[in-house]
Amino acid sequence: MPSAWSRPAISPETSGLLIARAHDELLAGNEDRRLADVRPLVQDSWRRSLASLVGPEGLPSLEFASDELEAYRRGHPLAGVMDMVRALLLPGTAEESGVVVAVGDAAGRLLWVEGDRHIRTLTGDMGFVAGANWAEDAVGTSAPGTALTLDRSVQIRGAEHFNRLVQPWSCTAAPVHDPETRRLLGVIDVTGGPEAVTPQAQLLVDATARAIESELLVARLRAQQAPSPRRPSPSRALLQILGRDRAMLEVGGSALELSARHAEILLLLAVHREGLSAEALSEAVYAHAAVETLRPEMVRLRRVLAPVAPRLVPESRPYRLPDGLETDAQHVLSLLDRGAHRVALAAYTGPVLPESEAPGVVEVRESVRSALREALVAEAGIDVLLAYADTVDGRDDEEVLRLCLSMLPARSPKRAGLVARIERLERD
Incomplete structure (x- = not known):
């Protein structure tokens, strides 16, 4: 039985070229030129x-x-x-x-x-x-x-x-x-x-x-009865940690900039939703068991969060967030899972808390960086890979540069630049 999506006769290429030229003219401000080649439905939509x-x-x-x-x-x-x-x-x-x-x-x-x-x-x-x-x-x-x-x-x-x-x-x-x-x-x-x-x-x-x-x-x-009304969802909380050392917490339309230490703690609690013991959290933040140092910091964090985000005030034993907290890093990983490589790369504005040396943060940073790179290398198209090669993470990645080179057409003008960058890395 033939597929419902059996391929039809291909439309004349000239039709597509005429429409593309009309599109370019419209964007250049020449609205009256070439639009006769475009369906009225499309013309109206372009204008909207x-x-x-x-x-x-x-x-x-x-x-x-x-x-x-x-x-x-x-x-x-x-x-x-x-x-x-x-x-x-x-x-x-x-x-x-x-x-x-x-x-x-x-x-x-x-x-x-x-x-x-x-x-x-x-x-x-x-x-x-x-x-x-x-x-x-x-x-x-x-x-x-x-x-x-x-x-x-x-x-x-x-x-x-x-x-x-x-x-x-x-x-x-x-x-x-x-x-x-x-x-x-x-x-x-x-x-x-x-x-x-x-x-x-x-x-x-x-x-x-x-x-x-x-x-x-x-x-x-x-239906025997109408569905019960849904409860209104709580305000979304988002922690922005990519490319910045002082994280920005957004809750209910307001934003709060956190100190570097509070950003580290909140990130780790967001990642470990099941909670962390005082010992485990202090090791993830300070690289050693420092419970007596952590406890007063948690008191200060609670005081900061209570007026603006009471649903995020951490609980104790173990330390955990009572409500969910999304991060922009998780947003990037979600986009990668959906196959939206170009959007994920655009959303990746830099490493996770780049100046932090907290072991737990370093682990999250490398996990996000690795997930992005692996997904792009395995599945992304050449345009997305070239864009990644121009980022801080990708510009000195010889494997990525060579992959881009192998994917470019033989006469692409972009090949010379890639070859020069690869040769520089080999010399260094």
């Missing part, structure tokens, strides 16, 4: 993208930390129909389907991104991952964002995307509504090559959206 000050090569923002994403997904109305989405859009072996299927909420935030593993790795580099905001006013013209804006199914082909990072891909998306109130619930999207924007693809995505709405209505009629 410009009005929203969308960057032509920007990365989407990640709206959820990993634990927030899981909690939000569990409570979303579309969580109960994900098996149907997979059955209709990812038949057979999803990991080798040739497409990626995404389901997002009404605000354009992707909640599930599944499908072909290789395609997910490639699209992850442009930030097409769960938790990312793909609303039109955030990333410009794309099928999921534009479908939500227009409240109708949309196909966007290659160069029609406003963001240049997305232009290698094509996608079809359709909105999903509440079956009774018609309130917008979210969007389903199929992303891949030309096979993702055939007429058959649009029919299938539209049919899936209607099937979802029917299933939601049936489930509602079968």
